[in-house]
Amino acid sequence: MRAYILRRLMLMVPTFLGISMLTFALIQLAPGSPVAFKLRGLEGAMKSDAATAQIMEQTRALYGLDKPLHTQYFLWLGRLVTLDFGKSMKDQRPVMDKIAEALPITLQLNLISIFLVYLLSIPLGVYSATHAGAKTDSALTVGLFLLYSLPGFWVAMLLILFLGGGEYLDWFPIHGINSSGAESLPSGAWLLDRLWHMALPLFCLTYGSLAYLSRYMRAGMLDVLRQDYVRTARAYGFPERTVVWKYAMRNSLIAIVTLLGGLLPALIGGSIIIESIFSIPGMGRLAFEAVLSRDYPLIMGEVAIASLLTLAGLLLSDLLYVLVDPRIKLE
Secondary structure: OHHHHHHHHHHHHHHHHHHHHHHHHHHHHOOOOHHHHHHHHHHHHOOOHHHHHHHHHHHHHHOOOOOOHHHHHHHHHHHHHOOOOOEOOOOOOEHHHHHHHHHHHHHHHHHHHHHHHHHHHHHHHHHHHHOOOOHHHHHHHHHHHHHHHOOHHHHHHHHHHHHEOOOOOEOOOOOOOOOOOHHHOOHHHHHHHHHHHHHHHHHHHHHHHHHHHHHHHHHHHHHHHOOHHHHHHHHOOOOHHHHHHHHHHHHHOHHHHHHHHHHHHHHHHOOHHHHHHOOOOOHHHHHHHHHHOOOHHHHHHHHHHHHHHHHHHHHHHHHHHHHHOOOOOOO
């Protein structure tokens, strides 16, 4: 096990280099330039084409964009070793500071969402599998497929309209992560205020994942319930509850453990649309604004974190396989 983990960690290095190198090249080839974006507000001040060209060259040199692409990449990589992501081209603030402000908010939102998804999808999947073919199973299947088919932004708009003070009820706030002046509230009141603000975004982030994860859980449990050792346990007269929750449950988790690896990178960028709709200052919104303004250092900083989380998530998935199914050996 230790040798396997060490080998996987060593393999992460060339994989990360490949991802970062490809991303670095792609964002440089994308249409639009951060220099043009930066100088857009100075168009009125530029008196001639010669002055414009001179200012653009000076700006490119200021940000190091006049160097060859491979030189820019290795300079970025050298700073990354010391966790220095450079400065944002938009406001000259260190990228690390901007990420440190946005990351906790996005992690809170997505970790609670993932917890709710797993908390609800496992019992729903088990219930559907143990009642396969029943009317309640059919009703659950239709309801969950209906939820899965609803786009998140559309549901967010409906929630704002009906529950966010649009034309009907005014029960939940629709922008920000805390009320104005929440810093002065006691800890308990501050927490309730934050949960109140997160209620609608959390619903939008949870319902879609809940739908497909519970279907995975149902399929995994159905497959396990058909195994010989489960039939043997029933033949020995064990209660059905013991057969399901003690003997079948562990192996049926393999299907949804596989998906856990893909959820870690979603902690960073999986809520872009929802954060933008509800004006939440998290990583998703930060990434969206970075792409719009061609803020290369900020984009690469977010890509680096997302890449590392993806690789860590894949390793975590493999390790969890062994925990839920002892027949699997890591070699």
